[in-house]
Amino acid sequence: MSQLRARLILIAALACLGGYVYAFASGRAGRPIRSDAFSYYVYLPAWLIHHDPSLQAVADDCCGGTFPDYTAIVRWRFTQRWVDAHPIGEAIMIAPLFAVAHVLTYWTNLSPDGFTLYYQHAAGLAGLAYVVAGLWFVRRLLRRHFGDGVSDAAVAALLAGTSLYHYATFDSVWSHAFSFALCAALFERMDAWSDRSTTRDAVFLGLLAGLMFLVRHTNLMVPAALGGALALRDSSFRRAAPVSAAVALACALPQLWIYKAASGHWIVSSYGDLGFTWATPHIAGVLISPRKGLFFWAPLMLAAMAGLAWLPPGLRRWRTAILAVFALDTYLIASWWDWQFGGSYGHRGFVDLYPLFAPGLAAAFARIPARPSVRAAAATAIVLLCALSIFQMLQYWHGVLPMSDVTWDQYRSLFLKRW
Amino acid sequence: MVTRRAGVIVAALAAIAALAYLRDPPWLISQTTGLHRWEQPPGMPRYRWSGAHASFFVPAGSGTFDLPVSTTFDAHDDKAMMVTVSVDGDTAARIVLTDDGWKRVRIALPPPGSRRVRRIDVRTNVTRDGNRGVRIGEIQ
Numbered sequence: 109m110s111q112l113r114a115r116l117i118l119i120a121a122l123a124c125l126g127g128y129v130y131a132f133a134s135g136r137a138g139r140p141i142r143s144d145a146f147s148y149y150v151y152l153p154a155w156l157i158h159h160d161p162s163l164q165a166v167a168d169d170c171c172g173g174t175f176p177d178y179t180a181i182v183r184w185r186f187t188q189r190w191v192d193a194h195p196i197g198e199a200i201m202i203a204p205l206f207a208v209a210h211v212l213t214y215w216t217n218l219s220p221d222g223f224t225l226y227y228q229h230a231a232g233l234a235g236l237a238y239v240v241a242g243l244w245f246v247r248r249l250l251r252r253h254f255g256d257g258v259s260d261a262a263v264a265a266l267l268a269g270t271s272l273y274h275y276a277t278f279d280s281v282w283s284h285a286f287s288f289a290l291c292a293a294l295f296e297r298m299d300a301w302s303d304r305s306t307t308r309d310a311v312f313l314g315l316l317a318g319l320m321f322l323v324r325h326t327n328l329m330v331p332a333a334l335g336g337a338l339a340l341r342d343s344s345f346r347r348a349a350p351v352s353a354a355v356a357l358a359c360a361l362p363q364l365w366i367y368k369a370a371s372g373h374w375i376v377s378s379y380g381d382l383g384f385t386w387a388t389p390h391i392a393g394v395l396i397s398p399r400k401g402l403f404f405w406a407p408l409m410l411a412a413m414a415g416l417a418w419l420p421p422g423l424r425r426w427r428t429a430i431l432a433v434f435a436l437d438t439y440l441i442a443s444w445w446d447w448q449f450g451g452s453y454g455h456r457g458f459v460d461l462y463p464l465f466a467p468g469l470a471a472a473f474a475r476i477p478a479r480p481s482v483r484a485a486a487a488t489a490i491v492l493l494c495a496l497s498i499f500q501m502l503q504y505w506h507g508v509l510p511m512s513d514v515t516w517d518q519y520r521s522l523f524l525k526r527w
Numbered sequence: 528m529v530t531r532r533a534g535v536i537v538a539a540l541a542a543i544a545a546l547a548y549l550r551d552p553p554w555l556i557s558q559t560t561g562l563h564r565w566e567q568p569p570g571m572p573r574y575r576w577s578g579a580h581a582s583f584f585v586p587a588g589s590g591t592f593d594l595p596v597s598t599t600f601d602a603h604d605d606k607a608m609m610v611t612v613s614v615d616g617d618t619a620a621r622i623v624l625t626d627d628g629w630k631r632v633r634i635a636l637p638p639p640g641s642r643r644v645r646r647i648d649v650r651t652n653v654t655r656d657g658n659r660g661v662r663i664g665e666i667q
Binding site: 169172173174215217219220223224225 | 644
């Protein structure tokens with residue numbers, strides 16, 4: 109058992125790879141670069157193949173000069189240039205694997221347009237690899253404060269008992285896999301900050317924060333909240349924080365330049381009239397509803413929330429920041445015009461924050477009384493919840509569960525229904 | 528140390544073998560991009576719609592063949608459409624479609640080289656609704 113646990117991350121990687129192969133070899137998932145993933149990825153062929161940051165050359169090559177509606181890339185009314193609703197960070201993170209795919213594409217003589225076989229799976233496997241890297245950071249963070257068994261159980265439950273596995277496999281080119289990894293790395297590195305940390309550590313934190321902004325702008329709340337919490341308690345971080353902030357700002361500049369060049373404005377939203385409904389947020393919808401409720405589709409997250417009350421002393425300094433980020437993100441997600449975030453398994457908006465829930469989950473596991481019968485019952489319940497999550501994910505993959513708008517009656521009629 | 532060195536050698540050999548395999552893999556002939564499903568409405572030849580850019584493979588020894596192409600022209604969209612066909616990335620033929628009749632694009636493949644297949648790319652300068660470029664019939 110201990111040998112298996114020692115290889116937990118490798119096993120998680122193999123499990124994700126198995127799911128990935130199944131999703132794409134069976135044809136259930138279509139192509140990795142599709143829907144939203146297209147607009148996150150499109151910068152790579154634009155920059156590295158067509159050498160055209162305006163995106164027009166890709167539009168010409170793929171789509172006769174105009175991007176399809178599903179891409180969230182719109183022609184800006186006043187400049188007639190393309191503005192992409194999705195920022196550049198994910199493309200930057202995929203770039204190393206894109207380079208490998210590009211070389212292999214020439215080697216095999218596939219069409220070097222950025223969207224053929226190797227490019228597709230370079231992007232898909234990049235998402236998978238980043239989730240695994242994120243799990244590695246989460247495990248490292250947890251092992252600093254909990255026993256090995258509790259840490260490993262929390263990591264395994266986070267992967268199997270939530271929609272994280274889905275975003276490491278079926279929808280691995282969506283931004284959530286990338287945000288998850290960055291959030292995990294940032295949290296772990298901030299937690300590891302000490303008087304002995306160097307300018308290099310501060311630069312690394314700045315890079316992570318900058319990349320988080322570049323992957324999804326609202327991610328900025330995570331480094332802001334965690335950084336604020338750390339700065340309040342640690343004078344060495346207060347001294348280093350300007351370095352991190354400067355690096356993060358430098359990372360953000362290319363994105364701002366792209367917005368300026370395309371639209372004439374430093375910050376834009378290409379969603380047009382679609383936006384936030386601040387006065388009527390669907391809080392219950394995003395937290396507990398069968399449609400996309402976080403706790404409905406990942407009940408283990410309830411344990412993670414409860415566990416925030418039982419954090420070990422070394423992690424308590426993060427509690428307020430975690431709760432603030434959760435509250436703010438919930439309000440943002442619930443106020444978005446499409447609060448379900450379109451088609452997704454579970455609520456994908458929260459996947460980015462799962463690393464912040466991991467300490468609470470581990471604390472809840474650590475709280476389970478030592479009596480063997482109670483432990484066995486708790487372990488059985490956790491395993492069953494993970495199994496249910498994976499089963500429902502497979503229902504989603506096979507079209508048994510609708511992509512959105514699931515009602516309670518529908519859920520009951522489809523419960524445990526095979527495909 | 529010896530185990531590690533052996534691991535590196537095995538990994539390097541596996542990488543070389545994989546590269547050798549991927550130079551001309553047998554599944555390449557069935558790879559396509561930018562092509563919809565085959566259709567055959569009554570009275571029409573079998574065809575697939577392309578997007579603005581489609582690619583597929585043909586046996587390297589195919590010599591010269593005809594590629595039937597056509598597109599739609601209606602009151603809503605009657606722009607002429609330029610279709611460019613390339614072989615392994617080099618432009619081989621170009622045709623401008625001005626009506627909805629089928630046209631044959633003659634492609635002369637170079638002599639077979641070291642690969643079993645050659646890549647054909649079909650690009651159109653404009654598309655119709657739904658990112659449809661040309662109907663591509665069966666190679667003749």
